[in-house]
Amino acid sequence: QQCEQEGADYVFYGHVYPSASKPNQPPIGLEAFGLLARTVNVPVIAIGGIRPEHVKDLVQAGASGIAVISGILDASDPYEMAQQYAEQLQRN
Numbered sequence: 001q002q003c004e005q006e007g008a009d010y011v012f013y014g015h016v017y018p019s020a021s022k023p024n025q026p027p028i029g030l031e032a033f034g035l036l037a038r039t040v041n042v043p044v045i046a047i048g049g050i051r052p053e054h055v056k057d058l059v060q061a062g063a064s065g066i067a068v069i070s071g072i073l074d075a076s077d078p079y080e081m082a083q084q085y086a087e088q089l090q091r092n
Contacts, residue, residue, distance in 0.1 A: 004040045011040065012067060015048020016058065020070060022048065030061055037062025052081075055088035065089075 003011050015022050016033050027049060037044040043064030050058070050066050058066060068085060075081035 001036075001040055004042050008042055010043040010045060010064070011036075012045045012047045013037075014046055014067075016046050017049030017051075017054060019049040030057055033058070033063070034061035037064075052084040052088045055085065056092045059089075059092040 013028070013033055013036050015025070015027050016030060017027050019027065033044075033046060044062060045065045045067050046058045046063040047067040050068050050071055052071075055066060066085070066089070072078050072081050072085070
């Protein structure tokens with residue numbers, strides 16, 4: 001909310017799910033993500049531990065988009081994995 005007041009065009013919020021890049025920090029969870037998404041007037045991008053099967057829930061919670069790094073880069077076929085994320089975003 002502070003970022004919005006200071007003029008942010010969008011915000012990233014997370015890590016929503018457990019993430020290998022933050023092993024000792026608990027995730028914020030879908031409920032907290034949705035609460036923030038409903039209380040600001042700028043797009044909220046979900047980040048952290050996101051897998052393709054999470055996309056529908058995140059969009060329903062108010063995500064305007066997702067940010068994924070290791071979900072694609074650590075995949076055995078990064079191109080195929082990127083396509084899976086894109087398909088889920090298009091469906092939802």
